[in-house]
Amino acid sequence: MENVLIVGAGPVGLMLACELGLAGARPIVLEKRTEPSELPRANGLGGQIVEFLDHRGLLERFSAGSPFAGRAPGFPFGSVPLRFAGIDDLPLQLLLIQQPRIERLLTERATELGVEIRRGYEVRSLAQDAEGVTLNGGLRARYVVGCDGGRSLVRELAGIGFPGTTDDEPLRLGHFRTDVGVFESPQFDGLEPGWTRTPHGRLLLTSLHPGVLVAGVREKGEPLEGPATIEDFRAAVRRVVGRDLPLGEPIWLSNTVSQARLAERYRVGRVFLAGDAAHLFPAGGSALNVGMTDAANLGWKLAAVLRGRASGGLLDTYESERRPVAERALMQTRAQAVIDQVGGEDGAALRELLTEVFAFEQPLRHLAGLLHDSGVRYGAEPGPHTGSGGSGRGSGSADHPLVGRFAPDLALADGRRLAELMHAGRPVLLDLGGGAALDDDWIDVVRARADDPPADALLIRPDGYVAWAGKDGLAEAAERLFGVPASR
Template identity: 40%
Template sequence: MTRRIPVLIAGGGPVGMLLAAELGVWGVDAVVVEPHPHIQDTPRAGTLHARSVQSLLRRGYLRLRERGSLDREQETSFHFGGEPILRIATPTAEGPPLHGQPQAALEQAFETRARELGAEIRRGHRFTGLRQGPDGVTATIEGPEGPYELTAAYLVGCDGARSDVRRAAGFACTTHEATFAAIVGLVRLRDPYAVPPGWTRTSEGWLLANVNPLGHSRIITHDFRLPLPERGSTATLEQLQSTLSRILGRPAVLDDPAYLDRFSDFTRVADRYRTGRVLLAGDAAHVHAPLGGQGLNTGLQDAYNLGWKLALVARGNADARLLDTYDAERRPVAEAVVANTRVQAAVMRPGPENDHLREFTARVFRHAGVNREAADVISGQGVSYTPAGAADRTVGRFLPNLALRTPEGVRTVAELLTPGRPLVLLRSEVADALEPVAARWGERVSTLRVDPEPDSAELRLGMGAPVPWNVLVCRPDGYIAWRGAGTAEKQGLQEALEEWFGAVGDRVEV
């Protein structure tokens, strides 16, 4: 039988589960169909970069032991093209620059939250096809008891690099062919002390090893020899052992494979993330080499960006044109990730003919400004949604974790954003004049009278001089939607709230 639902999500990995949870925050029901009956505990992405840490902090998935400061930074080293030449820094008030979290644990946390908020998770069910009409999408699902159909107002493909949704909806993509082939394995090393831990480059390729002398080690080989294996071909233990031995220049014996897979630096970005009522997120929308651990993080940020927008549209609060901002904001981010992974692959190509490129990259990255810019790209902290030609360059920037005095006591931006609602922050100078405007949006926004703590009175956004503010509108994903300076800002505030969070009936006379 056909049943109509607000949102159908194909793919129950971390991106799909997080999206379901974000919709549930707004009371929007979602059905998630996922082919795997259980969460796959495989050696996949395990690095959460700074912006993902900051976003998870703002949803309550992570918590700080101490409040920290926006003026004190913590720093960690990170690799670029296999070389530890990056320095990633974050304010102590924003959590660590890197956070290790197994993907399976992350997926479990998102699934638990999604279920608590009303999502229906159907494991063992696979999306197989769709028919799209002006009022909805009818999807064909293959379940344990046979095929059936679900009709949804919107369908989101979070079903990975080989996305069936992307193919069925006919999304065009821009691609770049692979330049290396990699095998990843979770295996036992007969002699674990013969394999160097971390990144290793030789004249034959690259090795990344997480060595466990007492159990299974994660081994990743990067092979630049041509011709490359056919995309999608299976990996074998013998192939991994042979490639590892050749890269090391000595025999390495492996056994007891718990996991084997292939990847490459093939790239794909969908030319648009939305066609009608079908959208893409995560690997379904963008694929690239997992250099720098950016894939999972980019997908999570897709979900944070899309979740509240799709919820407002599905609830009837906002026009469907709001969904166009998802493509406009997130696709350039994926293109930038693809670009930097391609640069890393070029730097990694072994052989003396590329030594000059590695030397040049290392020399350039010694300049603090260049290093910081590259680190912000990898960590996601350089992402800004500032529209081209915007008069106020603070709009579209990520709102720092300010400490604010509220009627309930001192709260941080992260604590105030945990419920998933937009924030309208009004300082005492303008609160009486502007609070009635924001109040018309009711539960759709959280309107708060605040007085900044001394170190939060001005915004420091890495743009030179601090930026003063009296009223801020912050989107649920943590980015600034609008900034005002005085009491004569009623029209500007009203227009900003209407643009991002939908109209509320008759306009206020301003």
């Protein structure tokens, strides 16, 4: 019997495979496509996943050749721009990288870690019992994780509901290779980067890479059927703006429709969901961030249970921690979609007012936090009060502002950063002068100094979240989470 079968070799499935491989598990990734896709369904990563790649020592590899990597100078919230210039401590990070490259790099890393990827394998049936899960009547594993997208067959076979709504404005989207500088042709007169609204629909024009134009057309109507064609795309452009545009040679065309959906459960027995199989967002900027950090959360927990380091109850915390993240992401992306869709004078007034409101620092900070990690603190109720809070060298409890939050990337006195301590994907006890100690070969104990330390010590989970901080209560925290005793 295998340990874990991961259905789907997209970014989420491959990220989970890397996490399990790093922890010593030997997952198998099952993918129905016989070859990797070259479709640029996503054009970048934004939010906490960028920090997590840094925690795994992968950020340099992923950012090589990227036209932009770093703190976001701004971000579109619906069709209202957020401008972060002058606020240097916002968390939101951006990395421009197309999905085919993300998948190639994650496949490369998974292979380095000994992960097997089986292509051309399509799941047709699923049955589970007290000991494991069987796919297609033969392949058997202790756990199965569906990372097979919005139309997840794993979700369907597991009997998990996927309620939500479907947009009534289908989207035609295309990438075009052009020798003409975007917007330099007179035929683009009157059109600006971003969305242009007309009485007949909306047109998107932008460029994320030199020589490549990204164009999109939204019109109200029935869902688009059949393969996307350049003739249909050009006809849609004419209907919306009343003229032809020099789009260039099509690289990739797609017909799609936005959906807002959230799985009723993330786990049924030994079957789990992650990524688009668990949630679909109606506006951009959150899907890969939430999906790939789903994988970060689930990976170490599955590995801990497989190694006998934790009871199966730890796996229940996957849903209790990650579903609220998706709920918050769904809330803010629904709001983005509405801001973008409202037309006429009402829509113009709404966007004008929000542009004024979003010019103030506090709304910008709040929205940046939502986009970065959904503003959720593990173990706390979601909402505005779940922000990162301040610092302080508390006595060590769930009340410490760092507990339940992603660990800040402290600069240590010896020149290292906290992110560098997390490359092995193991728990870390960072003793910053409090004399904390643990006697366990799974947890890395690091003694260091830092200017203005946020606590005497931090116990950090493999996914980068702070499990405990302060002085007192380390023994209880270590035993509860990792099943090990502590000494002082």
